[in-house]
Amino acid sequence: MLTGGLSLLEWVVLVQRELLLFAAVFFLIGALDEFAIDFAWLWLRLTGRARPAVYDPARPDRPPLRQAAVFIPAWQEDRVIGATVRHMLRVWPDRTLRIYIGCYCNDPATIEAVAAAASGDDRVRLVINEAEGPTTKADCLNRLYAALESDEARSGTRAASVLLHDAEDMVDPAALSLIDECLRGADLVQLPVLPLPQAESRWVGSHYCEEFAESHSKGLVVRDALGAGIPLAGVGCGIARDALARLASGRGTHAPFATDSLTEDYELGLGIAEMGGRTRFVRYRSADGRLIATRAFFPARLHQAVRQKTRWILGIAFQGWDRLGWHGRPVEVWMRLRDRRGPFAALLLGIALAVLFLAGIGSAASLAGWNAAPELPPALETILMVNIAALLWRCAFRFGFTAREHGFGEGIRAVLRLPVANFIAMLAGRRALFAYVRSLRGARPQWDKTEHDAHPALLPRRIMP
Template sequence: MSSLPTSWPTFSWPAHPALQWLAVVEHELLLFAAIWFAIFAIDELAVDLVWLRIRLSGRASTPRLTQPCNSELNGLAVVLVPAWLESRVIGPMVRHAMQSWPQRNLRIYVGCYRNDPATIAALSSLAPDPRLRVVVHDRDGPTTKADCLNRIYRAICEDERRSAVRVRALILHDAEDMVHPAALTLMDRALDTADFVQLPVRPEPQRASPWIAGHYCDEFAEAHARDMVVRHHIGAALPSAGVGCAFSRRAIDRILVARSSNEPFAAECLTEDYECGLLVHETGGRSVFLRVRDQYGALVATREFFPSNLVASVRQKTRWVHGIAFQGWDRLGWKCAAGDVWMRLRDRRGPLVALVLAAAYLLVVLWPLIVLAKFAGLAQTVEDGLLLKALLAFNLACLVWRLVMRAVFTGREYGAVEAVRAVLRFPVGNVIAVLAARRAITAYVRVLAGGRLRWEHTVHHVHVSQTAIDGPSQIASAKERSIPVAA
């Protein structure tokens, strides 16, 4: 009986030039991605440390109301609602806002376009209420959201001249928003000592879109429980989310002076709300991020449905990246305090993050091919080195920490099931960010070349009040808070 060979023969071929080149590219991409991921991780850890310090000191505690908060306002408050192709949601939004906010000193101004008869008809069908004003734009839509807001602002100024009553607060909302009953009074009280107030935004989970719509829940839960808290406590400028935020009239007046204009919102800016929030700080105003829970433990926030499909989500985030990263750099620059520079770097890093993510996902595609080539002897291994190995270990640890933090913030607002989903859909947000950054770069270059700035508006088909929220317990809680939902 013959003995088995002590070693098996190996077959190898000379390294293939193209495959060896791919091996080198893989190594360089890995080093590039590892360095930038480490930089981003250090930035996130710095925010975490500041937040933990604030949290441990008790300054980041979320106060809780002990009774309903809907007292009369200290002055006239106007809500500005731009609407384009919003016939399906504008009626429920206005009805719910009127029901939730019974204060006499409230006016809701809805701006729509002359070539949008469906939205005009939906507003006309509402029960008469002296607190509602419908402003029909004298231009065909869509223009930009800022242009629509400026048309509403001109109507407000005209009403001020006619009534001789000056507006105290200007509040921004979108046509799909579902307001909290306590929000109006809380913003009104905060404006006694502040010039700008931002409430949290709470995206609603959607059963039909747990991954695309759901990733907004994760991002806003973390951003409005950690990032905005840190910005507030280090004295940095607070950006406006465009909904659930209030500007004092004196802040708007200072912005008008700074712009040398009669219009507070820049019609050529895609994120005019974000810009106005920063301008309040730049013009000497005080900004406040107001995080409060009601007597039932629910967050006093603006609830809404975010895009539920990939195309709509990419379109929306394209506008955010274009407006904040590119236009923000052009229009607002970097002349600010150290804390603001840090926060603006974070705001404007979207395209760079997308580039690094694209490199990382390209590595995922290349990795199996390179492994097979090395196994067959068609490519030689490129030594990683101690630095790269250390960076990879550091990034892995930071990724685990980031996922834990994301799950904690999401779970606190939406429960354990959504906390688990937050971890699983982390890559979903990354893919959307890469696609949005690519479109934003293309759009920015097109505008620089003389192209027209377009309002890529997200059309909403269902209002939050027209559908079940997320299970019987939340529906019962919503009914208890006098928030209309479908049975």
């Protein structure tokens, strides 16, 4: 017997019941939040506003392409940067295009790979940071922005837009002209990102497929329709040159990217929206039905995926709370709450695992005759039934969005990968919390990037032209 007359098994049952109630209620709140987005998307779909239109970059009435600058920060990316540059130069043949690639003086392999891929093409600008890397991604981007300003002052011409990409991206041939057209009526444009399935990493590397398929087919579509600010994904996005200059001026510097943030792209999108700029999420398909999007292979190993999602949670949830606050219209507050739920979601998943573990102990004790299995209150049973129905609903949506972009088989695997995605989220949430505590003690942010070994353009049979 223990204190208060309760046995050890009775304490296990009591703790399990309280944790179950806590998790069930907050899972229900999360489900209602998702239902609101689901039904908003269904309404947009029924009214035709969520159906991507067909875009033809070769149509006769397309306005002339304006000068664009592409920023690609690179640290130890010699295995993929060459493929990215060669593919970009081939599918975006416009001679006014300028590609700024930021490297570091202590990364000669990446510098050599960029030089070899450029093959003397004067559209490529290799910008070498004199500081030893890695600093932060934002610091590298600010160095590219300074190089752009210097080129503009020297040539007397000004770029109309700045596009952001990562070293492992495979751009869409139609994306450059689509972004240029959309920026004629907006300050910021984000195109979909399409992670590609990986046969050698069906469970880790491929789990990004369903997450982005649902987010970039539904979540950001609803966000755009509600008029909320669109956060940038850091790739496949374009910013009007004047809007970027206003953002830099508003910071009191000539640098638009926040060097003390790990998710400078996310903050940039919301920062432009706060200035009154118009932000858009744009989904179009080509005539053959292909989604106009940025394609890439995402981290294939568990520790790489955890590191990447740690950076997202730390930057968006913890740093975003500190740096961006909660001000704005109600819809903006709602969207920021959704963005920052990662740590709490990881906590709930951990509690759910604890509940299952304790329930197993209780069930074993009941079968052994040591303790009677307790009955659940009717209200809690109802909440659990609603949560189960919500889970099935969520699986159906995840299957549908994934199957639309990647096929039926990948849609089935998307549902089976839910436990893997949850496990990665829990590990990343824990790691992000510890990193945030270290930052409160004065630790400086550093570019904790993931390694990239594969590139879609290097496949024997490429995903697209």
